Amino acid sequence: MIYITRRERFNAAHKLYREDWSLEENEKVFGNCSNPNWHGHNYDLFVTVKGHINPETGFLIDLKVMKDIIIREVIDKLDHKNVNLDVDFMKGKMASTEVIAVEIFNILKPFFDKENVILHVVRLHETENNYVEYFGE
Numbered sequence: 687m688i689y690i691t692r693r694e695r696f697n698a699a700h701k702l703y704r705e706d707w708s709l710e711e712n713e714k715v716f717g718n719c720s721n722p723n724w725h726g727h728n729y730d731l732f733v734t735v736k737g738h739i740n741p742e743t744g745f746l747i748d749l750k751v752m753k754d755i756i757i758r759e760v761i762d763k764l765d766h767k768n769v770n771l772d773v774d775f776m777k778g779k780m781a782s783t784e785v786i787a788v789e790i791f792n793i794l795k796p797f798f799d800k801e802n803v804i805l806h807v808v809r810l811h812e813t814e815n816n817y818v819e820y821f822g823e
């Protein structure tokens with residue numbers, strides 16, 4: 687079994703708040719991240735698939751294929767967007783790193799799960815210090 691990872695980046699605005707909570711409640715739970723003024727992050731997205739090497743090509747999967755799928759299905763929908771307002775798959779959801787990572791995993795899974803390849807993990811860095819990993823369970 688071998689693992690291969692592609693990194694892509696996107697820049698997006700968001701805030702962490704609940705419409706059904708008061709400003710004070712949002713501030714208490716989410717702190718600065720609930721500020722009515724949006725803030726943004728340069729996210730780093732790492733997508734890892736696993737499987738067995740094709741003996742003819744020496745590839746698990748062509749990294750150019752990985753890149754194209756991730757950009758088409760995820761990056762184009764998030765880059766330079768407002769996660770709370772502009773991104774269909776985030777409508778009605780909290781714009782936390784955890785929820786974004788889960789949504790990305792669920793979007794990518796059908797594109798990567800082929801006969802010799804399985805999507806292993808989506809790792810999403812929100813800042814230099816914070817990241818989440820979702821393994822699909």
Ligand SMILES: Nc1nc2c(c(=O)[nH]1)N=C([C@H](O)[C@H](O)COP(=O)(O)OP(=O)(O)OP(=O)(O)O)CN2
Nearest residue numbers: 702716719725727781782783784812813814815816
């Ligand atoms: N469980 C989560 N907690 C927090 C999330 C999140 O997505 N999931 N997000 C945020 C904020 O979006 C915030 O922007 C993070 O900023 P901050 O904590 O300031 O991040 P830094 O790593 O840059 O800051 P440090 O100085 O290292 O603390 C908050 N919580």
